[in-house]
Amino acid sequence: MLVCAGMATAGLLAVGAGAAHATGSKSAQGLVITGTGITSNSASSRDGRLEAGAPAVLRAALRTALTTHRASVVTSLTTATSDVTALPDGTFRQTTSAVPVRVRRGSTWVSLNTTLARTAHGIAPVAASDPVTFSAGGTGPLITLGSGAHTATITLPDSLPAPVLSGTTATYRQVAPGIDVVVSATTTGYTETLVVHSAAAASSSALTALMHPSISSSGTTWSSTADGAGAVTGIPNSSFALGAGEVWDSTTDLHLGPIPSATDPSTGHITALTAAPMTVTNARRTLQVAAQRASLAATGVHYPLFVQPDTSGSQPITLSVFSAVDRSQWSTGTNLPVGYCTPVYAGCGRGFNAASFFQLGATLPGTGGTTPHVDSASVSVREVWNGTSAPTGFDLDATQSIHNGMNWPGPAITSELGTTKSAAGSNGRNFATITFSNTKLASLYQTLFNHKSSTATFGLTAPLYGNSWKRFDRGTTDPLGPSSEVVFSYPPANPSNLTIVNSCRANSTNYVNSPNATLRAQASDGLPANGASTKADIKIVFYVKNSAGKEVTAYTAPATTSNTPVTWTTPALADGSYTFVAEAVSVPTSGPTLYSGQVSTSFIVQTTAPAVPTVTSQSPAMIKGSYQATIGNVITLHAPGALAIGYSVGGTPPSATINPSDECNYSGSGGLSGFVPVDANGNATITVTAPPGGTPGAIYEFTNLTVQAYGVNGLASPSITWTYTSGNTVPLLYVIRVSG
Numbered sequence: 001m002l003v004c005a006g007m008a009t010a011g012l013l014a015v016g017a018g019a020a021h022a023t024g025s026k027s028a029q030g031l032v033i034t035g036t037g038i039t040s041n042s043a044s045s046r047d048g049r050l051e052a053g054a055p056a057v058l059r060a061a062l063r064t065a066l067t068t069h070r071a072s073v074v075t076s077l078t079t080a081t082s083d084v085t086a087l088p089d090g091t092f093r094q095t096t097s098a099v100p101v102r103v104r105r106g107s108t109w110v111s112l113n114t115t116l117a118r119t120a121h122g123i124a125p126v127a128a129s130d131p132v133t134f135s136a137g138g139t140g141p142l143i144t145l146g147s148g149a150h151t152a153t154i155t156l157p158d159s160l161p162a163p164v165l166s167g168t169t170a171t172y173r174q175v176a177p178g179i180d181v182v183v184s185a186t187t188t189g190y191t192e193t194l195v196v197h198s199a200a201a202a203s204s205s206a207l208t209a210l211m212h213p214s215i216s217s218s219g220t221t222w223s224s225t226a227d228g229a230g231a232v233t234g235i236p237n238s239s240f241a242l243g244a245g246e247v248w249d250s251t252t253d254l255h256l257g258p259i260p261s262a263t264d265p266s267t268g269h270i271t272a273l274t275a276a277p278m279t280v281t282n283a284r285r286t287l288q289v290a291a292q293r294a295s296l297a298a299t300g301v302h303y304p305l306f307v308q309p310d311t312s313g314s315q316p317i318t319l320s321v322f323s324a325v326d327r328s329q330w331s332t333g334t335n336l337p338v339g340y341c342t343p344v345y346a347g348c349g350r351g352f353n354a355a356s357f358f359q360l361g362a363t364l365p366g367t368g369g370t371t372p373h374v375d376s377a378s379v380s381v382r383e384v385w386n387g388t389s390a391p392t393g394f395d396l397d398a399t400q401s402i403h404n405g406m407n408w409p410g411p412a413i414t415s416e417l418g419t420t421k422s423a424a425g426s427n428g429r430n431f432a433t434i435t436f437s438n439t440k441l442a443s444l445y446q447t448l449f450n451h452k453s454s455t456a457t458f459g460l461t462a463p464l465y466g467n468s469w470k471r472f473d474r475g476t477t478d479p480l481g482p483s484s485e486v487v488f489s490y491p492p493a494n495p496s497n498l499t500i501v502n503s504c505r506a507n508s509t510n511y512v513n514s515p516n517a518t519l520r521a522q523a524s525d526g527l528p529a530n531g532a533s534t535k536a537d538i539k540i541v542f543y544v545k546n547s548a549g550k551e552v553t554a555y556t557a558p559a560t561t562s563n564t565p566v567t568w569t570t571p572a573l574a575d576g577s578y579t580f581v582a583e584a585v586s587v588p589t590s591g592p593t594l595y596s597g598q599v600s601t602s603f604i605v606q607t608t609a610p611a612v613p614t615v616t617s618q619s620p621a622m623i624k625g626s627y628q629a630t631i632g633n634v635i636t637l638h639a640p641g642a643l644a645i646g647y648s649v650g651g652t653p654p655s656a657t658i659n660p661s662d663e664c665n666y667s668g669s670g671g672l673s674g675f676v677p678v679d680a681n682g683n684a685t686i687t688v689t690a691p692p693g694g695t696p697g698a699i700y701e702f703t704n705l706t707v708q709a710y711g712v713n714g715l716a717s718p719s720i721t722w723t724y725t726s727g728n729t730v731p732l733l734y735v736i737r738v739s740g
Contacts, residue, residue, distance in 0.1 A: 176206035378437035392468030492584035523584035640682035
């Protein structure tokens with residue numbers, strides 16, 4: 001009895017040498033049968049569908065969120081501007097801001113808070129991204145950057161009064177006649193502004209002196225750039241720049257913006273300053289900020305006048321461009337202007353259009369190259385000014401990258417992401433955060449993640465430039481600048497261990513000899529390896545396709561737990577070639593259903609057994625009454641379509657059960673019984689030898705030959721026995737004398 005993967009067929013077993021049962025091996029005289037099916041992991045990803053489970057860095061937080069039903073922050077991925085949170089529904093949420101929104105304190109993160117407070121060392125923000133301390137009054141430095149052994153200081157020539165604190169600003173009143181000094185903590189560092197209250201103060205030598213601050217360093221280095229600006233390095237995890245900046249007056253047009261202040265030029269007339277290279281005086285460096293003193297005191301200047309060197313830490317990447325004027329703002333300013341500045345308003349001159357652009361980080365940290373599926377995405381901006389009380393429109397666009405020196409119209413728009421109307425910020429009141437969320441944004445972030453992009457560039461433009469003027473918070477005075485939120489998830493891993501349970505394998509092909517193929521696969525939901533999910537949250541979809549690629553049957557298994565084998569037996573299939581395709585499908589608590597890639601393996605259904613072999617020749621031909629003294633006589637058999645022929649010479653053919661193994665192959669020839677392969681023409685040859693242990697010189701007569709054909713599918717033909725008798729009329733099948 002021959003058993004092929006659980007199905008019994010009549011058969012022959014090699015005797016003498018014995019049959020081989022070792023997996024993956026072939027015996028000299030034996031039959032090796034495929035056991036519990038064929039496995040395959042060949043993958044062919046479906047377009048638009050992603051694969052692989054969540055990276056290890058995210059799995060612990062995911063496990064916590066699923067078991068506690070509460071959001072869990074992935075602390076190792078938190079930065080000053082970005083964080084990732086695992087949600088109870090199995091998804092993740094990444095929020096990214098253009099400016100810092102949190103600051104590290106020891107091993108924890110706290111919300112950024114630029115409100116100024118008095119400390120033992122002076123005046124400092126409660127929780128700032130960069131270490132900065134302001135003077136509490138007296139002759140010491142106005143500004144100290146850094147702390148401990150790594151500091152840089154900026155000192156004014158006069159003693160300072162005790163400051164008046166208001167939120168994020170400290171005001172030193174009447175540092176010189178008609179001149180105040182205002183410092184402010186920002187999300188990206190600080191600003192320093194000289195507030196000049198009169199033309200007399202603007203033309204005074206005191207203002208000139210205040211515009212030449214002395215700078216010093218301890219454990220840090222000040223350097224001068226070609227344009228005269230200065231930079232300080234050596235403060236751990238921080239960088240600061242000190243440049244020429246700009247001056248603006250108090251020209252006010254409430255159609256265009258709020259009243260100018262020490263922290264916001266708004267509608268004031270702005271003039272760029274220049275900076276001379278640093279000079280060394282009395283072992284201290286001095287940054288010389290130059291201005292046309294006559295222009296500061298000219299007719300038509302509205303006081304107070306604000307003189308602000310360009311002082312900052314790490315700035316958000318922004319760009320504002322203006323038509324009809326050869327000017328742009330690169331990573332400076334408080335607001336992002338958008339729309340049409342009409343000449344009806346005095347501050348607009350002949351009129352011009354404005355558009356603004358900003359960058360947000362688009363990198364998913366720590367994902368090890370695995371690309372997630374973006375479920376949803378949104379971008380938010382805070383509107384702080386609208387030129388009228390009526391809602392006016394603006395657009396959010398995806399654009400090409402931005403760079404310093406780019407003028408109107410700015411970068412090319414690559415995709416229009418949405419348009420809306422709002423009256424937020426009318427007359428400087430009722431600020432509001434406007435959020436864009438749609439499939440276009442989700443598609444954009446999917447593309448960014450697929451290409452491992454580090455940043456996304458967005459534009460704020462006006463759909464009709466003739467009827468709106470808006471300003472949006474850049475985020476430098478508070479952590480309310482542009483931001484994004486992306487919800488993503490990881491589809492199930494590709495199914496594995498694809499198995500055709502009831503198959504034999506021959507010539508690298510899987511054969512099923514029943515109309516019903518039994519298929520098996522398993523899949524992982526990507527949860528932690530050290531604690532797999534116990535809830536039913538994944539399904540496997542089985543597809544069977546014919547040789548033309550057409551689906552002939554399919555089955556979606558019930559939801560099961562991760563890494564659980566799932567088995568399905570197909571309906572009856574006609575003989576022919578097929579492909580078994582498996583795909584894993586998530587069963588989400590909420591959000592979209594996600595799919596793995598598809599993996600496949602092929603098989604052939606062949607339900608017929610080969611025909612009974614025929615004897616076509618015998619060499620050399622036997623002569624009546626003679627015998628052969630040498631070994632090696634050959635019988636040729638014919639069995640078209642068979643893989644092998646089993647034979648037995650003399651006696652009754654034995655019966656046996658073949659243990660399942662890896663290959664439906666047959667091998668071995670010679671001796672009294674065995675298996676011989678069939679060639680492409682359907683022929684096989686048997687070489688008969690003397691029985692083992694035969695007596696030297698003895699003559700053996702063999703009168704029976706039993707043969708049976710075996711197919712690639714493990715099925716066998718009926719066996720047939722030819723009987724030859726000795727005597728003068730019918731030759732013996734073989735007469736062999738044992739050499740000796």
